[in-house]
Amino acid sequence: MDIKETVLEILNDLTGNDVSGAMDDNLFDSGLLDSMGSVQLLLQLQSELDVTVPVSEFERSEWDTPNKIIAKVESLA
Protein backbone atom coordinates (compact mmCIF):
# COMPACT_ATOMS: atom_id res chain seq x y z
CA MET A 1 0.00 0.00 0.00
CA ASP A 2 1.37 3.42 -0.80
CA ILE A 3 1.84 6.30 1.56
CA LYS A 4 -1.11 8.33 0.34
CA GLU A 5 -3.58 5.49 0.87
CA THR A 6 -2.19 4.63 4.30
CA VAL A 7 -2.28 8.23 5.48
CA LEU A 8 -5.84 8.63 4.22
CA GLU A 9 -6.87 5.47 6.01
CA ILE A 10 -5.31 6.66 9.26
CA LEU A 11 -7.03 10.03 8.87
CA ASN A 12 -10.39 8.42 8.11
CA ASP A 13 -10.05 6.24 11.21
CA LEU A 14 -9.01 9.15 13.41
CA THR A 15 -11.55 11.70 12.28
CA GLY A 16 -14.43 9.33 11.62
CA ASN A 17 -14.87 11.15 8.31
CA ASP A 18 -13.92 10.41 4.74
CA VAL A 19 -11.42 13.18 4.08
CA SER A 20 -10.44 12.08 0.57
CA GLY A 21 -13.01 14.42 -0.95
CA ALA A 22 -11.60 17.49 0.78
CA MET A 23 -7.86 17.18 0.49
CA ASP A 24 -7.14 20.86 1.05
CA ASP A 25 -9.55 21.49 3.90
CA ASN A 26 -8.07 22.57 7.20
CA LEU A 27 -8.59 19.68 9.61
CA PHE A 28 -8.01 21.80 12.72
CA ASP A 29 -10.44 24.56 11.70
CA SER A 30 -13.15 22.01 10.98
CA GLY A 31 -12.56 20.41 14.37
CA LEU A 32 -11.70 17.01 12.88
CA LEU A 33 -8.21 17.06 14.38
CA ASP A 34 -6.95 18.48 17.69
CA SER A 35 -3.80 18.05 19.78
CA MET A 36 -4.95 14.61 20.88
CA GLY A 37 -5.68 13.60 17.27
CA SER A 38 -2.28 14.94 16.19
CA VAL A 39 -0.48 12.73 18.69
CA GLN A 40 -2.54 9.72 17.61
CA LEU A 41 -1.62 10.53 14.01
CA LEU A 42 2.10 10.67 14.86
CA LEU A 43 1.90 7.33 16.70
CA GLN A 44 0.03 5.68 13.81
CA LEU A 45 2.55 7.00 11.31
CA GLN A 46 5.28 5.49 13.42
CA SER A 47 3.66 2.07 13.73
CA GLU A 48 2.28 1.74 10.21
CA LEU A 49 4.82 3.56 8.05
CA ASP A 50 7.83 3.58 10.35
CA VAL A 51 8.03 7.35 10.02
CA THR A 52 9.26 8.94 13.24
CA VAL A 53 8.14 12.50 13.88
CA PRO A 54 9.14 14.09 17.20
CA VAL A 55 6.41 16.22 18.75
CA SER A 56 8.47 19.39 18.34
CA GLU A 57 8.64 18.71 14.59
CA PHE A 58 4.87 18.95 14.48
CA GLU A 59 4.32 22.54 13.36
CA ARG A 60 0.51 22.75 13.02
CA SER A 61 0.51 24.97 9.95
CA GLU A 62 2.54 22.35 8.06
CA TRP A 63 0.16 19.52 8.97
CA ASP A 64 -3.29 21.03 8.71
CA THR A 65 -4.71 19.53 5.49
CA PRO A 66 -4.71 15.92 4.14
CA ASN A 67 -2.54 17.00 1.20
CA LYS A 68 0.01 18.70 3.44
CA ILE A 69 0.16 15.68 5.74
CA ILE A 70 0.77 13.33 2.81
CA ALA A 71 3.48 15.61 1.43
CA LYS A 72 5.11 15.81 4.88
CA VAL A 73 5.07 12.05 5.36
CA GLU A 74 6.43 11.45 1.86
CA SER A 75 9.30 13.83 2.56
CA LEU A 76 10.11 12.00 5.81
CA ALA A 77 9.68 8.40 4.62
Next chain:
Amino acid sequence: MLTFEPYGNPTYFALLGVALLPLMIGLLYGKRSRLYETLISIFFLVLTFGGSKWTQGVALIIYILYEVGLTWGYAVYRRHKNSGPFFYLMVILAIAPLTIVKVTPAVENGQSSLIGFLGISYLTFRAVQTIMETRDGTLKNYNLMTFLQFMLFFPTISSGPIDRYRRFEKDYRSVPSREQYLGMLQKGIRYIFVGFLYKFVLAYYFGTMLMPKLQLMAMHSRGGFLDLSWPVVGYMYAYSADLFFDFAGYSLFAVGTSYIMGIATPMNFNQPWRSPNIKDFWNRWHITLSFWFRDFIYMRLVFWFMKHKIFKKPTTTANVTYIINMLVMGFWHGVTWYYIAYGLFHGVALMVNDMWLRYKKKHRKSIPHNGFTQIFAIFLTANLVCFSFLIFSGLLNKLWFN
Protein backbone atom coordinates in the same frame (compact mmCIF):
# COMPACT_ATOMS: atom_id res chain seq x y z
CA MET B 1 19.07 56.20 38.97
CA LEU B 2 15.56 55.73 37.72
CA THR B 3 13.99 52.39 36.97
CA PHE B 4 11.28 51.91 34.38
CA GLU B 5 8.60 49.33 34.14
CA PRO B 6 8.64 48.21 30.48
CA TYR B 7 6.11 50.29 28.47
CA GLY B 8 5.04 51.85 31.75
CA ASN B 9 5.13 55.59 31.00
CA PRO B 10 5.59 58.18 28.22
CA THR B 11 9.32 58.59 28.95
CA TYR B 12 9.88 54.90 28.24
CA PHE B 13 8.15 55.25 24.87
CA ALA B 14 10.11 58.39 24.04
CA LEU B 15 13.39 56.60 24.78
CA LEU B 16 12.18 53.63 22.77
CA GLY B 17 11.41 55.85 19.76
CA VAL B 18 14.84 57.49 19.86
CA ALA B 19 16.67 54.19 20.35
CA LEU B 20 14.78 52.44 17.55
CA LEU B 21 15.24 55.19 14.96
CA PRO B 22 18.80 54.26 13.81
CA LEU B 23 17.75 50.61 13.76
CA MET B 24 14.75 51.42 11.56
CA ILE B 25 16.89 53.38 9.10
CA GLY B 26 19.37 50.48 9.02
CA LEU B 27 16.67 47.91 8.29
CA LEU B 28 15.18 50.13 5.56
CA TYR B 29 18.58 50.01 3.87
CA GLY B 30 18.86 46.26 4.32
CA LYS B 31 21.29 46.32 7.24
CA ARG B 32 21.02 44.80 10.68
CA SER B 33 23.62 45.94 13.18
CA ARG B 34 24.02 43.25 15.81
CA LEU B 35 26.23 45.55 17.85
CA TYR B 36 23.63 48.32 17.95
CA GLU B 37 20.84 45.85 18.76
CA THR B 38 22.88 44.45 21.61
CA LEU B 39 23.65 47.93 22.93
CA ILE B 40 20.02 49.07 23.04
CA SER B 41 19.00 45.73 24.52
CA ILE B 42 21.48 46.28 27.35
CA PHE B 43 20.31 49.88 27.71
CA PHE B 44 16.66 48.88 28.15
CA LEU B 45 17.54 45.97 30.41
CA VAL B 46 19.46 48.37 32.65
CA LEU B 47 16.43 50.71 32.64
CA THR B 48 14.24 47.83 33.85
CA PHE B 49 16.61 46.02 36.18
CA GLY B 50 18.97 48.78 37.29
CA GLY B 51 18.69 51.51 39.91
CA SER B 52 16.63 50.57 42.92
CA LYS B 53 15.94 47.17 41.36
CA TRP B 54 19.61 46.24 41.09
CA THR B 55 19.11 43.06 43.14
CA GLN B 56 16.78 41.84 40.39
CA GLY B 57 19.45 42.73 37.86
CA VAL B 58 21.99 40.58 39.70
CA ALA B 59 19.45 37.74 39.94
CA LEU B 60 18.84 38.03 36.18
CA ILE B 61 22.55 37.83 35.34
CA ILE B 62 23.12 34.78 37.56
CA TYR B 63 19.98 33.13 36.19
CA ILE B 64 21.02 33.72 32.58
CA LEU B 65 24.51 32.28 33.19
CA TYR B 66 22.90 29.25 34.82
CA GLU B 67 20.45 28.61 31.94
CA VAL B 68 23.13 29.22 29.32
CA GLY B 69 25.30 26.64 31.11
CA LEU B 70 22.47 24.10 31.09
CA THR B 71 21.33 24.58 27.49
CA TRP B 72 24.84 24.81 26.07
CA GLY B 73 26.01 21.85 28.13
CA TYR B 74 23.05 19.79 27.02
CA ALA B 75 23.49 20.74 23.36
CA VAL B 76 27.13 19.55 23.50
CA TYR B 77 26.15 16.36 25.34
CA ARG B 78 23.28 15.62 22.93
CA ARG B 79 25.65 15.48 19.93
CA HIS B 80 27.06 12.22 21.27
CA LYS B 81 24.55 10.79 23.72
CA ASN B 82 20.82 10.73 24.36
CA SER B 83 19.92 9.37 27.77
CA GLY B 84 16.33 9.79 29.02
CA PRO B 85 17.12 10.32 32.72
CA PHE B 86 19.79 12.90 31.89
CA PHE B 87 17.26 14.82 29.79
CA TYR B 88 14.73 14.80 32.65
CA LEU B 89 17.42 15.98 35.05
CA MET B 90 18.24 18.90 32.73
CA VAL B 91 14.56 19.91 32.52
CA ILE B 92 14.21 19.73 36.31
CA LEU B 93 17.35 21.84 36.76
CA ALA B 94 16.07 24.36 34.20
CA ILE B 95 12.77 24.87 36.04
CA ALA B 96 14.28 24.70 39.56
CA PRO B 97 14.86 28.47 39.95
CA LEU B 98 11.30 29.25 38.82
CA THR B 99 9.91 26.60 41.16
CA ILE B 100 11.78 28.14 44.10
CA VAL B 101 10.50 31.61 43.18
CA LYS B 102 6.90 30.36 42.92
CA VAL B 103 6.91 28.28 46.11
CA THR B 104 8.79 30.75 48.36
CA PRO B 105 5.85 33.17 48.98
CA ALA B 106 3.58 30.23 49.94
CA VAL B 107 5.97 28.91 52.57
CA GLU B 108 7.53 32.21 53.72
CA ASN B 109 4.33 34.16 54.45
CA GLY B 110 4.21 36.04 51.19
CA GLN B 111 7.89 36.98 51.13
CA SER B 112 9.30 36.87 47.63
CA SER B 113 12.42 34.92 46.83
CA LEU B 114 15.76 36.69 46.44
CA ILE B 115 16.52 34.87 43.20
CA GLY B 116 13.36 36.15 41.50
CA PHE B 117 13.14 38.94 38.92
CA LEU B 118 10.52 40.32 36.55
CA GLY B 119 10.13 37.87 33.66
CA ILE B 120 11.72 34.75 35.17
CA SER B 121 8.74 32.60 34.08
CA TYR B 122 8.96 33.71 30.50
CA LEU B 123 12.68 33.09 30.33
CA THR B 124 12.20 29.64 31.85
CA PHE B 125 9.67 28.74 29.12
CA ARG B 126 12.25 29.69 26.50
CA ALA B 127 15.06 27.72 28.13
CA VAL B 128 12.99 24.56 28.72
CA GLN B 129 11.73 24.63 25.17
CA THR B 130 15.31 24.89 23.90
CA ILE B 131 16.32 21.81 25.91
CA MET B 132 13.28 19.82 24.70
CA GLU B 133 13.88 20.62 21.05
CA THR B 134 17.54 19.73 21.46
CA ARG B 135 16.47 16.38 22.88
CA ASP B 136 14.11 15.79 19.93
CA GLY B 137 16.92 16.58 17.52
CA THR B 138 14.86 19.34 15.89
CA LEU B 139 17.21 21.98 17.23
CA LYS B 140 20.64 20.97 15.99
CA ASN B 141 22.65 24.15 15.68
CA TYR B 142 22.51 25.60 19.16
CA ASN B 143 24.40 28.85 19.14
CA LEU B 144 25.34 30.48 22.41
CA MET B 145 25.12 34.07 21.17
CA THR B 146 21.77 33.48 19.46
CA PHE B 147 20.46 31.87 22.63
CA LEU B 148 21.53 34.93 24.64
CA GLN B 149 19.82 37.27 22.18
CA PHE B 150 16.73 35.06 22.25
CA MET B 151 16.57 35.07 26.04
CA LEU B 152 17.43 38.74 26.51
CA PHE B 153 15.40 40.15 23.60
CA PHE B 154 14.26 43.20 25.55
CA PRO B 155 10.80 43.87 24.00
CA THR B 156 9.44 40.57 25.29
CA ILE B 157 11.61 39.87 28.34
CA SER B 158 9.19 40.85 31.11
CA SER B 159 5.94 39.11 30.12
CA GLY B 160 6.31 37.50 26.71
CA PRO B 161 4.97 36.71 24.14
CA ILE B 162 6.94 33.47 24.35
CA ASP B 163 8.77 33.04 21.07
CA ARG B 164 10.47 29.83 19.89
CA TYR B 165 14.24 29.58 19.45
CA ARG B 166 14.14 28.35 15.86
CA ARG B 167 11.52 30.90 14.80
CA PHE B 168 13.41 33.75 16.48
CA GLU B 169 16.71 32.64 14.97
CA LYS B 170 15.27 32.66 11.44
CA ASP B 171 14.18 36.30 11.80
CA TYR B 172 17.28 37.33 13.68
CA ARG B 173 19.69 35.89 11.12
CA SER B 174 17.98 37.55 8.17
CA VAL B 175 17.05 41.03 7.07
CA PRO B 176 13.55 41.60 5.65
CA SER B 177 13.28 43.14 2.18
CA ARG B 178 12.36 46.82 2.16
CA GLU B 179 8.80 46.01 1.11
CA GLN B 180 8.41 43.41 3.87
CA TYR B 181 9.95 45.72 6.42
CA LEU B 182 7.67 48.62 5.49
CA GLY B 183 4.74 46.27 6.08
CA MET B 184 6.16 45.25 9.47
CA LEU B 185 6.80 48.87 10.40
CA GLN B 186 3.25 49.85 9.56
CA LYS B 187 1.84 46.95 11.58
CA GLY B 188 4.22 47.55 14.49
CA ILE B 189 3.26 51.20 14.81
CA ARG B 190 -0.44 50.37 14.55
CA TYR B 191 -0.08 47.71 17.26
CA ILE B 192 1.59 50.20 19.58
CA PHE B 193 -1.20 52.74 19.10
CA VAL B 194 -3.94 50.15 19.66
CA GLY B 195 -1.91 49.17 22.73
CA PHE B 196 -2.14 52.76 24.02
CA LEU B 197 -5.94 52.59 23.75
CA TYR B 198 -6.08 49.19 25.47
CA LYS B 199 -3.62 49.78 28.26
CA PHE B 200 -3.81 53.49 29.07
CA VAL B 201 -7.49 54.14 28.36
CA LEU B 202 -9.54 50.97 28.70
CA ALA B 203 -7.47 49.05 31.25
CA TYR B 204 -7.07 52.27 33.22
CA TYR B 205 -10.84 52.78 33.27
CA PHE B 206 -11.71 49.22 34.28
CA GLY B 207 -8.72 48.54 36.51
CA THR B 208 -8.03 51.84 38.22
CA MET B 209 -11.40 53.62 38.16
CA LEU B 210 -13.96 50.84 38.41
CA MET B 211 -12.40 47.83 40.14
CA PRO B 212 -11.42 49.38 43.50
CA LYS B 213 -14.94 50.82 43.93
CA LEU B 214 -16.59 47.53 43.07
CA GLN B 215 -14.26 45.67 45.39
CA LEU B 216 -15.17 48.00 48.26
CA MET B 217 -18.87 47.56 47.55
CA ALA B 218 -18.44 43.78 47.34
CA MET B 219 -16.68 43.72 50.71
CA HIS B 220 -19.51 45.78 52.26
CA SER B 221 -22.21 43.53 50.78
CA ARG B 222 -20.96 40.35 52.43
CA GLY B 223 -23.30 38.13 54.40
CA GLY B 224 -25.46 36.61 51.66
CA PHE B 225 -25.08 33.20 50.07
CA LEU B 226 -21.31 32.60 49.85
CA ASP B 227 -20.90 36.37 50.39
CA LEU B 228 -21.97 36.88 46.78
CA SER B 229 -23.71 40.06 45.68
CA TRP B 230 -24.27 42.18 42.56
CA PRO B 231 -21.04 44.14 43.11
CA VAL B 232 -19.20 40.78 42.93
CA VAL B 233 -20.77 40.19 39.52
CA GLY B 234 -19.78 43.71 38.48
CA TYR B 235 -16.25 43.11 39.74
CA MET B 236 -16.08 39.87 37.75
CA TYR B 237 -16.74 41.70 34.47
CA ALA B 238 -14.59 44.72 35.31
CA TYR B 239 -11.69 42.46 36.34
CA SER B 240 -12.02 40.39 33.16
CA ALA B 241 -12.04 43.53 31.01
CA ASP B 242 -9.03 44.92 32.89
CA LEU B 243 -7.11 41.65 32.62
CA PHE B 244 -7.72 41.49 28.89
CA PHE B 245 -7.01 45.14 28.00
CA ASP B 246 -3.99 45.33 30.29
CA PHE B 247 -2.31 42.18 29.02
CA ALA B 248 -3.42 42.49 25.38
CA GLY B 249 -2.21 46.12 25.50
CA TYR B 250 1.19 45.09 26.88
CA SER B 251 1.42 42.30 24.29
CA LEU B 252 0.67 44.75 21.49
CA PHE B 253 3.55 46.95 22.70
CA ALA B 254 5.88 43.96 22.85
CA VAL B 255 4.89 42.62 19.42
CA GLY B 256 4.84 46.11 17.90
CA THR B 257 8.36 46.87 19.17
CA SER B 258 9.57 43.50 17.89
CA TYR B 259 8.13 44.20 14.43
CA ILE B 260 9.92 47.56 14.33
CA MET B 261 13.11 45.61 15.09
CA GLY B 262 12.36 43.28 12.16
CA ILE B 263 11.42 40.32 14.38
CA ALA B 264 7.94 38.86 13.85
CA THR B 265 7.23 37.87 17.48
CA PRO B 266 3.98 35.85 17.49
CA MET B 267 0.74 37.52 18.61
CA ASN B 268 -0.69 36.75 22.04
CA PHE B 269 -4.40 37.43 21.53
CA ASN B 270 -6.80 36.83 18.66
CA GLN B 271 -10.29 38.10 19.51
CA PRO B 272 -10.74 35.75 22.50
CA TRP B 273 -14.21 37.04 23.35
CA ARG B 274 -15.71 35.60 20.19
CA SER B 275 -14.71 31.99 20.99
CA PRO B 276 -17.67 29.61 20.68
CA ASN B 277 -16.13 27.17 23.21
CA ILE B 278 -13.39 26.89 25.84
CA LYS B 279 -11.13 24.88 23.57
CA ASP B 280 -11.25 27.64 20.99
CA PHE B 281 -10.79 30.21 23.74
CA TRP B 282 -7.36 28.75 24.51
CA ASN B 283 -6.43 29.12 20.83
CA ARG B 284 -7.19 32.84 21.15
CA TRP B 285 -6.21 33.85 24.71
CA HIS B 286 -2.58 34.28 25.79
CA ILE B 287 -1.80 32.21 22.72
CA THR B 288 1.95 31.84 23.12
CA LEU B 289 1.51 30.52 26.66
CA SER B 290 -1.32 28.12 25.86
CA PHE B 291 0.53 26.85 22.77
CA TRP B 292 3.64 26.38 24.87
CA PHE B 293 1.62 24.28 27.30
CA ARG B 294 0.00 22.44 24.39
CA ASP B 295 3.28 21.62 22.65
CA PHE B 296 5.59 21.00 25.59
CA ILE B 297 3.26 19.56 28.21
CA TYR B 298 -0.05 18.38 26.78
CA MET B 299 1.14 16.73 23.55
CA ARG B 300 4.23 15.25 25.15
CA LEU B 301 2.29 13.77 28.04
CA VAL B 302 -0.36 12.36 25.70
CA PHE B 303 2.39 10.91 23.53
CA TRP B 304 4.05 9.30 26.53
CA PHE B 305 0.76 7.96 27.98
CA MET B 306 -0.28 6.47 24.64
CA LYS B 307 3.11 5.02 23.81
CA HIS B 308 3.24 3.25 27.16
CA LYS B 309 -0.45 2.36 26.94
CA ILE B 310 -1.21 3.77 30.39
CA PHE B 311 -4.92 4.24 29.74
CA LYS B 312 -7.18 2.03 27.68
CA LYS B 313 -9.23 4.72 26.02
CA PRO B 314 -7.84 7.74 24.15
CA THR B 315 -10.56 9.88 25.72
CA THR B 316 -9.31 8.99 29.22
CA THR B 317 -5.78 9.92 28.16
CA ALA B 318 -7.03 13.26 26.84
CA ASN B 319 -9.05 14.00 29.98
CA VAL B 320 -6.31 13.13 32.46
CA THR B 321 -3.84 15.20 30.47
CA TYR B 322 -6.20 18.20 30.32
CA ILE B 323 -6.41 18.20 34.10
CA ILE B 324 -2.64 17.83 34.57
CA ASN B 325 -1.92 20.47 31.95
CA MET B 326 -4.26 23.08 33.41
CA LEU B 327 -3.25 22.30 37.00
CA VAL B 328 0.37 22.94 36.07
CA MET B 329 -0.74 26.21 34.50
CA GLY B 330 -2.58 27.05 37.75
CA PHE B 331 0.48 26.29 39.89
CA TRP B 332 2.61 28.32 37.53
CA HIS B 333 0.51 31.40 38.29
CA GLY B 334 1.37 30.93 41.94
CA VAL B 335 0.84 28.56 44.82
CA THR B 336 -2.51 29.83 46.12
CA TRP B 337 -5.81 27.98 46.27
CA TYR B 338 -7.48 30.30 43.80
CA TYR B 339 -4.86 29.91 41.05
CA ILE B 340 -5.01 26.15 41.43
CA ALA B 341 -8.85 26.21 41.45
CA TYR B 342 -8.67 28.33 38.30
CA GLY B 343 -6.47 25.68 36.63
CA LEU B 344 -8.74 22.88 37.74
CA PHE B 345 -11.80 24.78 36.49
CA HIS B 346 -10.30 25.08 33.01
CA GLY B 347 -9.14 21.45 33.01
CA VAL B 348 -12.67 20.29 33.77
CA ALA B 349 -14.12 22.79 31.29
CA LEU B 350 -11.92 21.36 28.52
CA MET B 351 -13.02 17.83 29.45
CA VAL B 352 -16.71 18.75 29.35
CA ASN B 353 -16.14 20.66 26.15
CA ASP B 354 -14.65 17.57 24.47
CA MET B 355 -17.50 15.39 25.71
CA TRP B 356 -20.01 17.82 24.22
CA LEU B 357 -18.11 17.97 20.90
CA ARG B 358 -18.15 14.16 20.69
CA TYR B 359 -21.86 14.06 21.52
CA LYS B 360 -22.56 16.73 18.92
CA LYS B 361 -20.62 14.80 16.27
CA LYS B 362 -22.69 11.68 16.94
CA HIS B 363 -26.04 13.45 16.93
CA ARG B 364 -25.23 15.93 14.22
CA LYS B 365 -28.69 15.76 12.67
CA SER B 366 -30.75 16.32 15.80
CA ILE B 367 -28.75 19.26 17.24
CA PRO B 368 -29.60 22.59 15.67
CA HIS B 369 -26.72 24.76 14.47
CA ASN B 370 -27.61 28.29 13.47
CA GLY B 371 -26.90 31.93 14.17
CA PHE B 372 -28.77 31.85 17.44
CA THR B 373 -26.95 28.78 18.82
CA GLN B 374 -23.66 30.37 17.74
CA ILE B 375 -24.42 33.57 19.67
CA PHE B 376 -25.56 31.53 22.66
CA ALA B 377 -22.30 29.51 22.55
CA ILE B 378 -20.20 32.69 22.46
CA PHE B 379 -22.22 34.22 25.32
CA LEU B 380 -21.89 31.08 27.44
CA THR B 381 -18.14 30.75 26.79
CA ALA B 382 -17.46 34.41 27.61
CA ASN B 383 -19.38 34.13 30.88
CA LEU B 384 -17.66 30.90 31.90
CA VAL B 385 -14.33 32.55 31.20
CA CYS B 386 -15.27 35.64 33.24
CA PHE B 387 -16.31 33.39 36.10
CA SER B 388 -12.94 31.62 35.95
CA PHE B 389 -11.26 35.04 36.08
CA LEU B 390 -13.28 35.86 39.19
CA ILE B 391 -11.71 32.80 40.83
CA PHE B 392 -8.33 33.87 39.45
CA SER B 393 -8.70 37.45 40.75
CA GLY B 394 -8.48 36.35 44.37
CA LEU B 395 -11.56 38.42 45.31
CA LEU B 396 -13.26 35.29 46.66
CA ASN B 397 -10.25 34.79 48.91
CA LYS B 398 -10.72 38.31 50.29
CA LEU B 399 -14.49 37.87 50.67
CA TRP B 400 -14.23 34.58 52.49
CA PHE B 401 -11.02 34.73 54.49
CA ASN B 402 -10.21 38.40 55.15
